[in-house]
Structures are given as C-alpha cells and as structure tokens.
Amino acid sequence: MVRVDGKGEAKSLIRVRELDKTYRRGEEEIHVLQGLNLDVDPGEFVVFMGPSGSGKTTLLNLLGGLDVPSHGSISVAGDELTRMSAHKLTEWRARHVGFVFQMYNLIPVLTAFQNVELPLLLTKLSKSQRRDHVEAALAIVGLGDRMEHYPRQLSGGQEQRAAIARAIIADPTFLLCDEPTGDLDRKSADEILELLTRLSKEHGKTILMVTHDPMAARRAQVVLHLDKGVLTDGDRAGAAP
Amino acid sequence: MKYLPLVLANLLRRKVRTALTVGSFGVALFLFGILAVVRGAFRQGIDVAGADRVVVVNKVSIIQPLPIAYREQILRIPGVKDITYDNWFGGVYQDERNFIPQFAIDVESQRRVFPELVVPEDQWKAFVEDRQGAIAGEDTAKRFGWKVGDRIPIMGTIFPGVWQFNLRGIYTGKRRDDDRTQFWFHYDYLEEKRQWGKGMVGWYTVRIDDPDHAPAIARAIDERFANSPYETKTDTEKAFAASFVKQAGNIELLILAIGGVVFFTLLLVTGNTMAIAVRERVGEMAVLKALGFTDGFLLGLVLGEAVLISLAGAVLGLLACKLFTLGGDPTHGMLPFFYLPASAIAAGLALAVAVGALAGILPATSAMRLRVVDALRRV
Numbered sequence: 001m002v003r004v005d006g007k008g009e010a011k012s013l014i015r016v017r018e019l020d021k022t023y024r025r026g027e028e029e030i031h032v033l034q035g036l037n038l039d040v041d042p043g044e045f046v047v048f049m050g051p052s053g054s055g056k057t058t059l060l061n062l063l064g065g066l067d068v069p070s071h072g073s074i075s076v077a078g079d080e081l082t083r084m085s086a087h088k089l090t091e092w093r094a095r096h097v098g099f100v101f102q103m104y105n106l107i108p109v110l111t112a113f114q115n116v117e118l119p120l121l122l123t124k125l126s127k128s129q130r131r132d133h134v135e136a137a138l139a140i141v142g143l144g145d146r147m148e149h150y151p152r153q154l155s156g157g158q159e160q161r162a163a164i165a166r167a168i169i170a171d172p173t174f175l176l177c178d179e180p181t182g183d184l185d186r187k188s189a190d191e192i193l194e195l196l197t198r199l200s201k202e203h204g205k206t207i208l209m210v211t212h213d214p215m216a217a218r219r220a221q222v223v224l225h226l227d228k229g230v231l232t233d234g235d236r237a238g239a240a241p
Numbered sequence: 242m243k244y245l246p247l248v249l250a251n252l253l254r255r256k257v258r259t260a261l262t263v264g265s266f267g268v269a270l271f272l273f274g275i276l277a278v279v280r281g282a283f284r285q286g287i288d289v290a291g292a293d294r295v296v297v298v299n300k301v302s303i304i305q306p307l308p309i310a311y312r313e314q315i316l317r318i319p320g321v322k323d324i325t326y327d328n329w330f331g332g333v334y335q336d337e338r339n340f341i342p343q344f345a346i347d348v349e350s351q352r353r354v355f356p357e358l359v360v361p362e363d364q365w366k367a368f369v370e371d372r373q374g375a376i377a378g379e380d381t382a383k384r385f386g387w388k389v390g391d392r393i394p395i396m397g398t399i400f401p402g403v404w405q406f407n408l409r410g411i412y413t414g415k416r417r418d419d420d421r422t423q424f425w426f427h428y429d430y431l432e433e434k435r436q437w438g439k440g441m442v443g444w445y446t447v448r449i450d451d452p453d454h455a456p457a458i459a460r461a462i463d464e465r466f467a468n469s470p471y472e473t474k475t476d477t478e479k480a481f482a483a484s485f486v487k488q489a490g491n492i493e494l495l496i497l498a499i500g501g502v503v504f505f506t507l508l509l510v511t512g513n514t515m516a517i518a519v520r521e522r523v524g525e526m527a528v529l530k531a532l533g534f535t536d537g538f539l540l541g542l543v544l545g546e547a548v549l550i551s552l553a554g555a556v557l558g559l560l561a562c563k564l565f566t567l568g569g570d571p572t573h574g575m576l577p578f579f580y581l582p583a584s585a586i587a588a589g590l591a592l593a594v595a596v597g598a599l600a601g602i603l604p605a606t607s608a609m610r611l612r613v614v615d616a617l618r619r620v
Binding site for chain 2: 087090091093094095101107108109110118119122127166
C-alpha cells in the first residue's frame with residue numbers, strides 16, 4: 001500500500017514524514033520539497049511523475065541517502081536516515097539501495113562483468129562467489145553472453161540492463177530508478193520496463209522510479225505526481241502488461 | 242587485491258598519459274640512481290676508512306710533502322701502534338684518460354697498516370724482492386688485462402720520464418667497497434730515480450691503539466711538529482677522506498640540489514596528472530560513492546593510482562640505472578666504485594612512493610570530498 005497522507009502504518013518499508021528540502025541561491029530560498037509524506041510497502045512498484053524541476057530527482061536522492069533533507073524524517077526498514085552520519089549513510093546505501101540512472105553510469109574502463117561486480121567488492125564474498133552472483137544477475141537481465149564486453153561495445157539498452165544488474169546484484173532493499181528509459185529508443189525502453197516489471201513481480205523488488213514517459217508509468221502499480229515540491233496521490237494502475 | 246583491476250583499469254584508460262608520467266618517474270629515478278652512484282663513488286673512501294687509523298698531512302696542503310724523518314718521531318708518541326707512508330705519483334698509463342691512483346709505498350709496513358688489502362704471500366714476496374716491482378688492484382688489472390709478470394710502463398707527470406714496472410702481484414679487498422684500483426710500487430724506487438723531493442713523503446697513515454684516542458693522538462702529533470718548517474695536520478682517516486672529497490666541491494650539496502629540483506618538478510607534474518585524472522572521472526567517482534564506496538576508499542583509490550605510477554616509474558628507472566652501472570665505470574677510472582647499492586635502490590623506491598603519495602594527496606582529497614548529488618548532476 002502506498003500513501004502520501006502521512007497516515008501509513010508503522011510497518012511500511014519506506015516511511016517519509018514532513019520532508020522539506022530547501023536550497024539557497026544567494027539570498028533566495030528555493031523550496032524543492034515541502035511537507036512531503038510517503039509510505040511504501042515492500043514489493044511496490046511506484047512511479048513519480050511531474051514536470052521538470054518539480055523535485056522528483058531530489059526526492060530520489062533523499063530516499064537513496066545521497067542528500068540530506070532540510071527538515072523531516074526518512075525511515076527505511078526501520079533505519080532512520082536523517083540520524084546517520086555521512087559514513088554510515090554510505091554503508092547503508094551499499095546494503096539497501098540499488099541505483100539505476102538515466103545515463104547508465106557504467107564505468108567505461110570496466111567490462112559488464114566488472115561493472116556488475118562492483119557492489120560485491122564491498123562484501124566479504126569470495127571471488128568465486130562473486131562470479132556466481134554476477135553471472136546470475138547478468139543472466140536475469142539477458143546479458144549472459146555479453147559479460148566481457150565494455151560499455152562502448154554495448155547498445156544503450158544493453159548498457160541499461162547491465163546497470164540494472166549492478167543495481168540488483170547485492171540484493172538491495174529497494175531500487176531507485178531515475179528516468180531509466182529517458183535515453184533509450186522505444187524498443188529498448190520497453191525491454192527495460194519489462195525487465196523492471198519482472199523484477200517487481202517475480203522477484204518482489206520494491207521499485208521507485210522517476211519518469212516522464214507515460215508508457216513507463218503504465219507499468220507501475222502506483223503513480224504519484226509531484227508538482228512544486230508537493231506530492232499527490234495519483235493512479236493505482238494495477239500494472240499494465 | 243580485489244580492487245587491483247579497478248586501479249589498473251583506471252591507469253590504463255589514458256595509456257599515453259600514464260606512460261609519460263611513468264616515464265617521468267623513470268628518468269628522475271635513473272638520475273637519482275646515477276647521483277647516488279656518484280655520491281657513493283666519492284664517499285667510498287669515507288665509508289671504508291679504518292676507525293683505528295689517522296692520517297698525517299702537511300698543514301699547508303695535502304700536496305705539500307712531509308719529511309720521512311717524522312716516521313720515527315710519530316712512532317714514539319703514546320697510542321701509536323704502527324705507521325706507514327705513501328707518496329702520490331700521478332703517472333699516465335698509455336693515455337691520459339687511463340687514470341689510476343699510483344702510490345709509492347713503504348713496503349715494510351704497508352700490509353700491517355692496511356690489512357684489509359690482501360696480496361697472496363708468494364706475490365708479495367716477489368714484489369718485495371724486485372725494486373721495480375709493482376702491485377695492482379684487481380679492478381685495474383682486469384681493466385687493462387694485466388697479468389702477473391707483465392712489464393708496465395708509466396709516464397710520469399710529476400716525476401718526469403718513463404718509469405718501468407714489473408707487475409709482481411694483484412691485490413684484492415676483504416670488503417666489497419675496498420678500493421681495488423690502486424697501483425703500488427716501492428718508495429725506494431721513487432726515491433732512487435726522482436730528481437727532486439728526496440727524503441720527503443706525501444703523507445703518513447698511523448695505526449692507533451683505540452679509535453677513542455684518535456683526537457688526543459692527532460693533537461699530540463700536531464703539537465709535536467708545531468712551529469717546525471713542516472707543520473702537520475692530523476685527522477682520522479674518515480675525515481681525511483672527506484676532506485679529499487671536498488676538494489672536488491660540495492658533492493653532497495650538488496646532488497641534493499639537483500635531486501631536489503628534479504623531485505619537486507616531478508611532484509608538480511604528477512600532481513597535475515592526477516588532478517586531471519580525477520577531474521575527468523568526477524561522475525564515475527560519484528557513482529562509486531552512490532554504490533556505497535566510502536570517502537576513505539576513494540582517497541585510497543586515487544592515492545593508490547598515484548603511488549602505483551610512481552613505483553612503476555621508479556622500478557624502471559632504477560632497473561635501467563642498475564643495468565647501466567653493471568657496464569662499469571664510464572669515466573675510465575675517475576669513479577672506480579660505479580655501483581648502485583641496495584640502500585640507494587630502497588631509498589629511491591621510498592622517495593618515489595613519498596612523491597607519488599604527496600602528488601596524489603590533493604586530488605585524492607578532492608575525490609573524497611566530492612558531493613554525489615552535485616557530481617551526478619554534471620554527468
């Protein structure tokens with residue numbers, strides 16, 4: 001169940017209360033997010049839509065522990081993010097968050113295998129265990145035969161699939177996807193959306209995705225609208241095939 | 242070790258730039274190695290100087306002689322155990338480039354005062370019995386292909402004329418750094434043939450009973466000859482060797498100055514390279530941070546890259562230097578100890594690591610302080 005009225009249950013996976021984010025530009029204060037509440041249960045596929053500058057990416061950054069709010073609280077699986085030091089937050093990200101970016105953000109000098117392996121370097125897994133995990137993740141995203149390819153040798157869709165494999169490799173609590181289809185053609189975008197839908201339905205992954213793409217929004221169980229820093233309840237789509 | 246592929250991949254992304262930076266380190270460390278070799282060659286005499294020996298020279302200058310009559314007087318000074326004397330000959334073998342240090346020695350006392358320079362007993366006996374006999378260090382004999390029994394003509398520069406010697410023996414040293422380039426012959430032969438300076442010697446080398454007594458004995462010797470026509474200046478053999486080196490200028494300062502300038506330049510070059518490398522990868526570093534890599538990891542990553550570059554260059558430079566020194570003294574005798582010691586290699590590697598780390602510290606700190614949100618916005 002996803003709620004934006006601040007009345008969600010205490011057992012919600014993600015629990016955001018009275019979240020404000022304000023930037024200063026000289027003397028001017030810019031209120032990017034204002035009094036935002038959000039409750040997300042495990043396994044939900046939530047899409048945030050809204051015009052440019054509405055605060056979508058800022059919200060994802062805050063939920064992913066990449067930025068700190070000006071006011072309010074964010075709790076994920078019982079961990080209160082706003083009370084963590086920068087170092088703790090970094091460690092927390094490694095365990096709980098899988099990021100998928102619009103521009104894929106693979107390391108160009110590493111192969112698909114090495115890119116996907118990166119989050120596992122932070123674990124105590126042995127080399128052979130890491131290999132098994134990476135092969136499994138790349139197989140899930142359909143890149144089992146592209147493991148030794150460098151990003152420049154992959155198409156945009158394949159790069160994004162590798163990025164998704166990197167995001168899920170450490171089995172994070174939830175995935176944060178910032179316009180994952182924004183740089184792809186329709187066919188590749190559909191493949192990525194299909195993959196994310198499968199991760200949500202078959203693997204029970206909690207996914208929070210920012211997009212401008214109505215087709216992408218149709219895949220989600222819930223679509224929320226963000227405008228001028230205020231989050232409003234949208235459609236409960238029921239996930240289109 | 243699991244991060245090594247990441248470090249190597251980063252270093253190899255701009256192969257030419259990395260190669261040039263490694264090359265800069267290589268050239269600098271080659272130069273460092275050569276400077277260390279030259280310094281070692283100059284310091285060799287100081288390093289192997291006997292602690293229980295003092296050297297007596299003319300107070301005016303080392304090139305001024307002392308009377309041979311001083312020998313008996315010095316021997317009577319308390320604490321003096323033995324004494325020998327030498328005279329610089331300064332001749333030329335075949336060509337002026339063939340420099341070898343030649344000494345007229347006191348055959349009777351030489352081996353007692355310098356026991357570390359060893360001559361086989363039969364060769365020494367043959368040398369003693371031949372007034373024109375000579376003994377060469379094994380390096381010199383090897384350099385000119387001399388064998389025992391060879392007739393060796395030396396053209397005198399200080400003492401004119403062609404001096405004929407019979408090579409009766411070849412000496413070696415007990416320690417690795419002992420000078421094996423000298424050429425010895427009978428003082429009596431010099432005394433017999435020279436036209437001037439008869440009854441004089443170049444300097445005395447005195448063995449004493451206890452190294453701790455060296456200052457007192459040196460003082461006693463100098464006081465003994467004070468106000469005489471030939472006043473003396475007595476020093477430990479180490480100080481004597483050091484003063485000998487100083488005649489060629491302040492080698493240490495020169496080496497330090499050259500080395501300092503080279504490494505400071507290297508610091509700037511590497512620092513700039515690393516700064517560019519970090520600037521190019523701001524987005525990637527932000528992604529690593531987003532994935533959960535800590536600030537400390539990024540600091541270590543950049544520092545590791547800088548140190549790896551410097552170490553690779555240092556290994557190449559020092560290896561090239563070592564190979565160069567294995568070819569022997571390129572100055573044909575001016576630097577008989579053309580040798581790169583393990584201590585210099587270790588110092589070079591340590592210096593390279595320090596310069597690499599120092600050059601990497603600013604870019605590494607900026608990578609560490611990178612704000613993920615700002616950096617991702619720029620990607």
